[in-house]
Amino acid sequence: MREFAHLGEMVAHLATMAAAETLALHHGLKKCAVAIEKTAKQEIGEYQGEVGPFAGWVELADGTKADRLAQGFTENDPLLRNGKLRASISHQIHGLDAVVGSDSDIMVYQELGTEHIPPRAVLGPAAIRNKELILKTLGQAAAEGLLYGAGSTLTALE
Template sequence: MREFHSIGAFVAHLATLEGRLALDSREALTDAAKLVEKQAKAEIGTYQPAVGPFAAWPELADSTKEDRARKGYPENEPLLRTGDLRDSISHEVHGLEAIIGSTEDVALYQELGTQHIPPRPFLGTAAVVKEKEIVKLIGEQLAGTLAGVRYRIKGD
C-alpha cells in the first residue's frame, strides 16, 4: 500500500489517477479477453457440460460421426475437424469494450444452433466459466491502481 507523507503528494497522486485508471482498465480488460479466448479455444473438440444459462452439448448425430470418420477425422470431437474454427477465435479491445469472437460463419451456427444443428455454445460458456476469475483480475488491477501500486496480472 502506498503511503503519502503530505497532502501535496496525495493530491499529485490523485491528479495522475484518471490517466492511470484508463490505462490499467484497458490492460485488465485485455487480460480478461485473453482468458475468455483461451477458454473458448479449449472447449472446441470436447463435449461441454451445462454452465450458467447454457445447456450441455448434445452427442453428435450418428450420421455426423460417420461423415467425420469417412473423411478421416475422429468421430467424437465436436466442432473440431481441421482446427480452423478454434484457430479463428480471437479478441479485440477498443477503449473499455472487449470483443471475443470468431471470423468463421460456422461459429454463429454452432453457438446458437440452426434448424438442423443443436446449439453448442463455446463463446458464451467461456465467459461464464471465467466470470469469477475476470472479476477478481479486474478488481485487483484497479484496486492496485487506486492504492498507487502496479499490480499486473497476465491473462495468458
C-alpha cells in the first residue's frame, strides 16, 4: 500500500492516476478502432456469413454481375469495384470516443439495404468479429490505468 506524507501528495497522485487511466483507455480505443477498420476493409469483396444480428450476404443478382462485367469489373466480388468504398472506411478517436465508419452514401445503402439492394453490413460485423480483442484490450487498458503508480507500466498496450 502506498503511503503519502500529506494530503496534497495524495491528491496529486490521484490526479496522475486519473490521467493515466484516460491515456491507457485512449490507447486501447485506438488499437480497437484500427482493428475494426482493418476487418471492415477486408470484408469488402468477399461474401460474409451471418454474424450476430447481421444477415449473411446474398449472392449478387445476375443483372448486377452482368453490369459489373460490362463495366470492366470482376463478376462476383461484392462491394468491390474500384476500391473507393473500401478506402472510404476510416476511424477517428476523440478522447474516450472512437468512431469507425465511412463518409460514403453507398456504404449506408449497403450497410442497411434499400428497396432494391439487400443489406450487406460491413461495419457492425467487423466490430462483432473483434469482440474478444476489444474486451481484452479495453480490460487491460482499464487495469493498467488503475494500477498506475503501483509499479506497473503502460507498455503492454504499445
